[in-house]
Amino acid sequence: MFGLRRALCALVISTGAYLFPQGGAAETTYTMLSFDQLDGWEDDNHEAALAAFLQTCRDLDDPDWRALCAMAAAQETTAAKGFFQLFFRPVLIEDGAPALFTGYFEPELSGARRPSSRYRYPVYRLPPEARKVSQWLSRRELLTSGVMEGRGLEIAWVDDPVELFFLQIQGSGRIRLPDGSSIRVGYGGANGHEYRSIGTELVRRGIYNIHQVSAAVIKRWVRRNPVAGEELLMHNPSYVFFREVSRVPASAGPLGAMNRSVTTLRSLAVDPRYIPLGAPVWLEKDGAKPMRRLMIAQDTGSAIKGAQRADVFFGSGDEAGIEAGKLRDPGRMVVLLPIQRAYALLPEDY
Template identity: 30%
Template sequence: MWSLQSTSYSALSGWKNDDHGAALAAFRRQSLKPADVSYKTGKIGIPPDALDPLIALSQKEDAIKNPRLFFEDNFSVFRLVSTDGKRGQVTGFYEPEVQAQHFKDSEFSVPLLRRPDNLIALNDYNRPATISADYRFGRRDEKGNIVEYHDRAVINRGAIDHDALAIAWVKDPVDAFFIHVQGAACLKMTNGNTLRITYDGKSGHPFTAIGKLLVERGEIPKDRISMQSIRVWLSQNPDKALALMEENRSYIFFKETTAAKEEMGPVAAAKVPLTAERSLAVDRLIHTFGTPVFVQADSVNGSPFEHLMIAQETGTAIVGPSRGDIFFGTGDFAGQKAGAVNSACDFTILVPRGIGFDEPEVLLP
């Protein structure tokens, strides 16, 4: 169990030294959310419409001139504390940048697929008793019954039409796998164009971290596991690589997307462009998108990390009140930074003033 305990800005280590202007710039991007997009209220209880007037206020000159005062004047702070002394965890994610083309040939032969028409979103009304509540998607079989969707291995072997569904083709199955893990990519097309893709559904199977499997099997020491060490292992073990990747049965489908401007980050779950080291992936069942979160992590790329982040993305592996994924940007360098992050952390939630958060504790499951 976790509780939200009232605290003060003066009690937050690192708060005064943070770059509040960078945090404000990420928060201001909430104004780019399309009008037809709505957020759900997370279990913490911050209603999305409570953030709307503050997003508007963040565009004003006063906020831009003094961003720290903007946050302190308009938000109260509540530390997330576990009743059993457990701490949170942060990892990193990024937007891979990979060469691709629109047609398949002998060199570009690995597809990145659109969401198929037969993928069915499951809910409490249509989910059969035979399918676990963990599965969010399924399909109808030849008898019309809803069953589990095809998994990664079956899809790889042609259970659905790759040619009809491919957005683009890449060279390396390992590149494609990590695009699936990250849920987005910046594709540098051979015709000179740039194409961004983002998550648009999945097969429904639970995510399996292949890094954890490699540690359990003694292939990589626990203290050396990272995205980079996993990629090295896959390249050095081509006869085992495909089978290992297919143990992660979850398969991701994509759609084309664009940022408001070319230089901005990818548009993710909150439907706004992400900002490097200021956008945070959270458990969307607990946190409301657009909420500022002050993250205090023990070590991120060799240094303490004390940054005000904005909840703007989610992820299959991001589960729990104090579990986060820091966005590091686009390309290989961002990937190197993201892949090395796995740190204990503490979350402090910034709650809009005046919405009834006067109670000293709010218990979370």
């Protein structure tokens, strides 16, 4: 379990609105912590966290964050921990739901620029008409109506519909071409339908229990049951479109929600209604492989909903996918806010 919270030092505040731009909810609470209440803080590699922070902080369009980014860029790497401790304060944000941490990665698929008997499943760009509405055709309607055909919307064709489905869940990936080169694709939009978990559906049907379900288990089941498997994929009406982002160097991570490369085991996908994108976040993940480290909120995801819900980015390729697929752990995360924003949470008579 994560380290004990020293309640005598903590201040818990309920508020009728989120502090951040996207809206509010009455159940949200904010607890001010000190850095010595962060389990494992002293042992982390703060220099690596500072490097990840600098990847995206220059894009933050806010005076407080811009000033902090300028100071971060001027820091010696050996002063990283002191920088975070001097200019930020830890704030635990909770909405009543238990913490849940999962993983994601950049998958690599086999594909081609042209369709063939092997490469039959298209990776689509967002159609122009889908940009004009908040909700377009469902996955089933889109794939069975013929509306996408003959319009030149294909970026490439891949050889596995199950891997394509999981590419949509991850939101980015690489497509390895027959000549050894690759195409990198990133999130290009969605049809506006709510994401439904096919893993949860398998549990509901009694095929697996919650502790058995992983991406690898789901893939094997769909492949063993092609007809029922195709129907299972249709259970999720959400459909993700892509754009080609091959300008991103192969050595860098895929683009996150901030349109910058994410960093292996330093980037988090969060719910931006609670945690501002670009903010440092202290992660205390429990489970079989506990994790205590300073991450940066640089991505989002359709399944990431809640103040204590996040995805850890594990990197690219099959090995990263195996590790990411195993992760489903409790714990807590604490956002580091600029001092003035953190203390704005305090009551006037504090």
